[in-house]
Amino acid sequence: MDVDLTVTAGNYRFDGVSFAVDTNIWLLGDEEEVLVVDAGFDSTAIAAAIDGRDVLGILCTHAHNDHADAALALADATGAPVLLHPDDAKLWARVNPGRRPDAELADGQVLEVAGSPVVVLHTPGHTAGSVCLHLPDDGLLFSGDTLLSGGPGMTGDVLSSASTLHDSVRRKLFVMPDETVVHPGHGYDTDLGTERRESWAGQI
Template sequence: MTIRIDRLITAGTFSLDGGTWDVENNVWIVGDDSEAIVIDAAHDAAAIGTALGGRTLRAIVCTHAHNDHIDAAPALADATGAPVLLHPDDLPLWRQTHPDRAPDGELADGQVLTVGGTALTVLHTPGHAPGAVCLYAPALATVFSGDTLFQGGPGATGRSFSHFPTIVGSIRDRLLTLPPETVVRTGHGDPTTIGDEAPHLAEWIRRGH
């Protein structure tokens, strides 16, 4: 069966360090006609469940644990029986949103998740958050970047648990080494490509010093 990528946009709020902002998030659903994984269960478990269209949900993968990327994860897990997977370095952030419910499993650098016969490799890309990860699917010429890389630059690093030189290093060493035609499917906003973002690296490095 043919693998496909569906994008659902959900709306809610992002809260950290005493502030709250309205946001729209990309929820990525990767799978075939029978099974799928969800990347970042944001805001609306019911809408995500509807978008699955009856497919078996194999995993709920969290690119990081800011509340706007994980707030619907427990409800979606309860509704589907799918495990919530998170890199352990982001547990302090997770507990701010879900103090009484732990993730079901850990993500590790180099780990391979398979859905619909397609492999997605976990890339640990700290900086926006300590446990931030991206998922690289070479067969789909796609990397799901969470909030690590956007159209026009790195994710935000002005709040707790973030570090600008670290995110620049993650992008340089883990993402810009991917083929330039790789589509970057981001946590918010429109996709870009590795080739479009690579020329800006020197500028980002200067900003980091």
């Protein structure tokens, strides 16, 4: 499994809050086909990284603008469907009014790219519809803003819940092997063992 990273930059905006942020855009696949994980800020940069490969889907880990506001432009450029968990439908409508995602993501759903299964895990807390993507055969987890290097994603707005996020991490993520590599929505890679021992000690 090849994993390519493109970092896009812009301003996160929600309920009057705005600040500059870099977002990790992940491409999973091989030389022929990819899944795109998140599409924030710059569809042109993401399309350049795709480099002509067949895009099987654009998977939004959640609908905050820094992860989803370029998804429709990227879909139009590539012909790929946009997938989102339905619990983020209201948030999506604020970011991309007038046009819905093409399909829904569901907990336990299994997608496939380059011969590898990609398991969808519904991990609410950062937003109601947040998901992570687990590649069990490759020992990889794409965690969006559910789990970052150094701790959880933020839970400071009305659509988030710290207790729900902690429960999601405990029940869905920390049951995986310690050596599982975490590719987050922002910042640097980590692994579940490091996060369990250092960032979440005493919390889970």
